Amino acid sequence: MTLPPLALYIHIPWCVRKCPYCDFNSHNAPDALPQREYVEALLADLDRDLPLAQGRPLRSIFFGGGTPSLFSPDSIARILDGANARLAFAPGIEVTMETNPGTVEHGDFAAYRRAGVNRLSFGVQSFDDAALKRIGRIHDAQQAERAIKRAQDDGLNNLNLDLMYALPQQTLDGALADIDKALAFDTPHLSHYQLTLEPNTQFAANPPPLPDEDSAWDMQEACQARIAAAGFGHYEVSAYARAGGESAHNLNYWHFGDYLGIGAGAHGKYSSIDESGALQVWRRWKVRAPRGYLEHAKSERVIGGDDPVAVEQLPFEFMLNGLRLTGGIPLTDFHATTGLGSDAIRPQVEEALRRGWLAPQSDRLQPTESGQRFLNDLITLFLPEKGGET
Incomplete structure (x- = not known):
């Protein structure tokens, strides 16, 4: 990775x-x-x-x-x-x-x-x-x-x-x-x-x-x-x-790249690779109120949160960004930025294909015209399973 x-x-x-x-x-x-x-x-x-x-x-x-x-x-x-x-x-x-x-x-x-x-x-x-x-x-x-x-x-x-x-x-x-x-x-x-x-x-x-x-x-x-x-x-x-x-x-952003976020209320997304070579995605954000930000800027208290993204949440996070691109996003980007294989999203992709929301391409995730119109529904397919439903 x-x-x-x-x-x-x-x-x-x-x-x-x-x-x-x-x-x-x-x-x-x-x-x-x-x-x-x-x-x-x-x-x-x-x-x-x-x-x-x-x-x-x-x-x-x-x-x-x-x-x-x-x-x-x-x-x-x-x-x-x-x-x-x-x-x-x-x-x-x-x-x-x-x-x-x-x-x-x-x-x-x-x-x-x-x-x-x-x-x-x-x-x-x-x-x-x-x-x-x-x-x-x-x-x-x-x-x-x-x-x-x-x-x-x-x-x-x-x-x-x-x-x-x-x-x-x-x-x-x-x-x-x-x-x-x-x-x-x-x-x-x-x-x-x-x-x-x-x-x-x-x-x-x-x-x-x-x-x-x-x-x-x-x-x-x-x-x-x-x-x-x-x-x-x-x-x-x-x-x-x-x-x-x-x-x-x-x-x-849309290719799920990393970014540092500085300033009052700024959000960042960064990746790390552990000793085993596994990739972990993190979200970090800063104190929201300008006065509080200025007060704590030189201490750790300026960080409002610094949390790892759960593995089961990564497909949704990736699609929330990548599927905004009308030309779609290479499937290889999914592995490169989440560390997950294509099997992690196979059922959702098959369902999106069945509904006509994704173009039938083996190497790319590209919304069809219908997928663009119903983009929120398409992205929602990739939410973590809850009670057997997606």
Whole structure:
């Protein structure tokens, strides 16, 4: 057994204002962000996780949030310089930073690029001002368009635009108009996903008027066709890319690679090989509250949990990621990242084939069109058996 590739996730937990649909670990920013203190905490956190890397270089780095662009380019540079002093960066490493179009001033993009960021993910969500207001975003369409153009002018062309559909009161024409606006920027990557009501959010407590299920499906199909006609490949459930524009960091997740997670509430997944050569998969996460994270960053108490994944749970964990890829995932990846043989999933695969959810391939696990539509049901087949049922 060999260890899978390694990535790094860095969580910046603050936003100008938390969106009513958001269930991420994000918090309204204080008047003065503790940037220096938090950078020191992140690097102390990384020091504690270094043994988990086991000499592997980082293939990708992702700054998520929250809104990482609330941190200055100097702070981002200190984090990246500190990471590179501790871990090797693979040649051509992808370094992504999420950004809100309403929080970046002109000139910052060039500075972020000099800091080491080479990919941006813009949380646009919509180019319609009324739609943005209904979902509680702090930017308007003009700010989004201006920010994207400024990033491109500053030499950051590896961009992802995040768009949502089935927004409150949205029509099919409105959803397609958002796609057309996004395509006009000629970015290499688009993310397009449905607004859902997540537990413990403002929208869950007070649901807005959303399009019905049939309307949402019509939007999804029409938008997919429009994106495909523009030359994008639909390579993951909600991700589209021109050739070579796929997200390296997200592909590592979907291929069940390893990743260190540092920052308040950050989650990581890592693998180890014992003396007998058996592979064990672990999940580690950090203290969720920013104040608690800062308080405990230099002690073991910053680790909220560090648990092995049960062997019987591994097929489900693997499929939860790999089956999101529309082209599927090689069967050899299952053994390489779980340590299990194909016999461990043979009954579930046969059942998925019987239902028409997997393509009949001997060396690859690939969802059919029906499997993509009923993806949650397909993945659920791989849950550990309970009482004789799957």
